[in-house]
Amino acid sequence: MDIYKRTSTTVSLINYHFVFCPRYRRKIFDVPGLEERFRALTADACRQNQIDILAMECHHDHVHMLVSVYPQMPIPQIMFLVKGATSHALREEFPVLNKMPSLWTRSYFVSTAGNVSADTIRRYVETQKTRS
Numbered sequence: 001m002d003i004y005k006r007t008s009t010t011v012s013l014i015n016y017h018f019v020f021c022p023r024y025r026r027k028i029f030d031v032p033g034l035e036e037r038f039r040a041l042t043a044d045a046c047r048q049n050q051i052d053i054l055a056m057e058c059h060h061d062h063v064h065m066l067v068s069v070y071p072q073m074p075i076p077q078i079m080f081l082v083k084g085a086t087s088h089a090l091r092e093e094f095p096v097l098n099k100m101p102s103l104w105t106r107s108y109f110v111s112t113a114g115n116v117s118a119d120t121i122r123r124y125v126e127t128q129k130t131r132s
């Protein structure tokens with residue numbers, strides 16, 4: 001797989017590491033079946049918007065994602081797409097989430113990750129569940 005994204009006028013390598021949480025840091029990923037559904041919804045939304053998920057890990061109360069995007073994709077739009085694509089569907093399918101006024105916080109962490117550090121971040125994201 002070519003790590004570079006190409007358009008008619010650009011060749012780019014733009015990777016972002018995101019961390020975001022449910023509202024009130026609720027441990028939503030402890031709900032049986034929710035993590036799998038979140039992953040599927042996120043993968044669909046990202047695929048439709050040409051966002052490549054390089055790594056994703058859900059912990060009890062937060063998500064780590066490493067994504068690769070085209071340079072035309074603004075950072076806030078990535079979070080809007082992921083949170084928007086998952087919030088309504090998850091709240092509809094998992095009634096326990098309806099007790100929350102909204103599923104996701106408006107805030108998130110993002111950092112850039114070049115090719116060399118992308119492997120390091122991918123390993124970090126993938127080992128989050130094994131940490132205490």
